[in-house]
Amino acid sequence: MNEARQIFLELKLELLKLVLIQGILNGALLFLGLYALLVWILTLPLTTYLLLIAGGYVIVYCIRELRKIDYATIEEKEPTLRDILRTVYDNKDNKNLIIKALVEELAIRMQEVRPANFFNHSRAFFKMFLVIIIAVSLPFISSYKVQFAQWEDAIRDFTNLIPGFDDPVQVELEEVVFSPEDDIYGDPSVALLGDEEVTVALATSMSNIDFTSPTEANSRKFTDQEAADEVYATTDASYEESIAKNKQKMVREYFKNIQS
Amino acid sequence: MTNATYEGPLRNLDRLKETFENVFVEVEKVIVGQRQVVEEMLIGVLCGGNVLLESLPGLGKTSTISTLAKVLDLKFGRIQCTPDLMPSDITGTYIIEEEDGKKKFKFQKGPLFSNIILADEINRATPKTQSALLEAMQEHQVTVGNNTFPLEEPFFILATQNPVDQEGTYPLPEAQTDRFLLKVLVDYPKFEEEMDIVDRYASHTREPNVKVLLGKQSLLLLKNLVRQMPISNDNKKHAVEIVAKTRKFKDFIEVGASPRASIGLIMAAKAKALIDGRKFVSKEDIEKMAFPILRHRIILNFAAERDGKKPDDVIKMLFK
Numbered sequence: 001m002n003e004a005r006q007i008f009l010e011l012k013l014e015l016l017k018l019v020l021i022q023g024i025l026n027g028a029l030l031f032l033g034l035y036a037l038l039v040w041i042l043t044l045p046l047t048t049y050l051l052l053i054a055g056g057y058v059i060v061y062c063i064r065e066l067r068k069i070d071y072a073t074i075e076e077k078e079p080t081l082r083d084i085l086r087t088v089y090d091n092k093d094n095k096n097l098i099i100k101a102l103v104e105e106l107a108i109r110m111q112e113v114r115p116a117n118f119f120n121h122s123r124a125f126f127k128m129f130l131v132i133i134i135a136v137s138l139p140f141i142s143s144y145k146v147q148f149a150q151w152e153d154a155i156r157d158f159t160n161l162i163p164g165f166d167d168p169v170q171v172e173l174e175e176v177v178f179s180p181e182d183d184i185y186g187d188p189s190v191a192l193l194g195d196e197e198v199t200v201a202l203a204t205s206m207s208n209i210d211f212t213s214p215t216e217a218n219s220r221k222f223t224d225q226e227a228a229d230e231v232y233a234t235t236d237a238s239y240e241e242s243i244a245k246n247k248q249k250m251v252r253e254y255f256k257n258i259q260s
Numbered sequence: 261m262t263n264a265t266y267e268g269p270l271r272n273l274d275r276l277k278e279t280f281e282n283v284f285v286e287v288e289k290v291i292v293g294q295r296q297v298v299e300e301m302l303i304g305v306l307c308g309g310n311v312l313l314e315s316l317p318g319l320g321k322t323s324t325i326s327t328l329a330k331v332l333d334l335k336f337g338r339i340q341c342t343p344d345l346m347p348s349d350i351t352g353t354y355i356i357e358e359e360d361g362k363k364k365f366k367f368q369k370g371p372l373f374s375n376i377i378l379a380d381e382i383n384r385a386t387p388k389t390q391s392a393l394l395e396a397m398q399e400h401q402v403t404v405g406n407n408t409f410p411l412e413e414p415f416f417i418l419a420t421q422n423p424v425d426q427e428g429t430y431p432l433p434e435a436q437t438d439r440f441l442l443k444v445l446v447d448y449p450k451f452e453e454e455m456d457i458v459d460r461y462a463s464h465t466r467e468p469n470v471k472v473l474l475g476k477q478s479l480l481l482l483k484n485l486v487r488q489m490p491i492s493n494d495n496k497k498h499a500v501e502i503v504a505k506t507r508k509f510k511d512f513i514e515v516g517a518s519p520r521a522s523i524g525l526i527m528a529a530k531a532k533a534l535i536d537g538r539k540f541v542s543k544e545d546i547e548k549m550a551f552p553i554l555r556h557r558i559i560l561n562f563a564a565e566r567d568g569k570k571p572d573d574v575i576k577m578l579f580k
Binding site for chain 1: 273485488489490491492493494495539540541542543
């Protein structure tokens, strides 16, 4: 039985190579699949994480598969050895001529067990084929890229939609610009100022512009560099004329009258 | 017996299969087909058991067993059982002999004092004669008067029964058929085999010579090897389960087999493995040997007979 056990350990070492190949294939498939989806299409910066995940998977897979390999696995793959293995084990305390011959036969038969019988060739070829297909397809699926590179901004925009969600950066900004005591419409004295008539007096002595003798404006050529990028006008207040009711009809008909 | 080329003590287990194959080839020089019958007889010899053969007349029972005895270099004796056969006819008796002017009783050995005995139509012998035969089968000894005479090893009885023509017979009770290790059924040969038989025996006058391949010592060694043949616990359990099921399968079985059947089944499976050149007993050995071991040990009930089921059909159901 000891000889059989030794041969079994040798067989397990041989099978380790096959398990490694299978594990690496599975890991490569996992990595490429996730890479294509997450990094290539969704442009998420996760390459390092994916490498770690694939590497971890390979290690776990190899350990799990090696633990599964025992005498029962050999019985399943080599049914002709089943009776011999069990007979030798059940009669290991007998030392007769037939048992000795049976143990020798078991050792010879175990040496004839082909590690390739534990390897699913068709499945391995299929996985290799998938790996090649995914690797070759990566450049062709570039057009389907989704710009999730600014995913931090996207996440922030999304979280801002959530009521009660406080982005710490935004809170700081608000504290700097707005104090809790301020009205959002600004200083109330400014709002009142708009209702008052304001007399504007120019201090001519403080200006070098002569308002009493206006002159013609000098003609100038405006080039592109002098022109503003964007010139627009906005009204910062709505304008409403205060015309007395008895005079409103006259104002409406004024332009009609002067044309006629 | 000519050309005694039998082997001495078997040293190499791997040559056993070849040896047994040569035995079958030698027997086939005389007997056409019937390989399974010869194999089961050989299993009976190797297990130290006895075989009950059920066969119609003219199927070569005597030729088969006598040829096997020649190949195994064993002394062959034949007993034709009739209703008037007395126990002393088969065991032997004391006769008066004169020696040196004095008369004294001398025991004259009967045909039982052979290695292989063919008891033809055992069901025709009276129960008293049957019991003398059964004592020899069980004890490997003969008792005459106050004296007991051991029988030479290996000792093997092949008893035959005719399944038809049961008038005037004394069928063996089940308790006694249980003492036979195997019950072998002999069927008619196939057409091609019968053509071969006709060619051989309708054309030639001389019976072909067979070689002696195994001697008594080799057979005793092989009997010992059969007992040493290892069997896994799973297969041992499977054998006992099959026999135990015969006692529980009340749908078709009235009376099941005894633990003697369990011992016989495992022994027969071991002998089968040895003949096939293996060093372990397989599940197939057990299932194949279940038929000759159990078919004479179970009593079918009315439901089985009504459905036309034979013992072999019911035994097959036990495997599921």
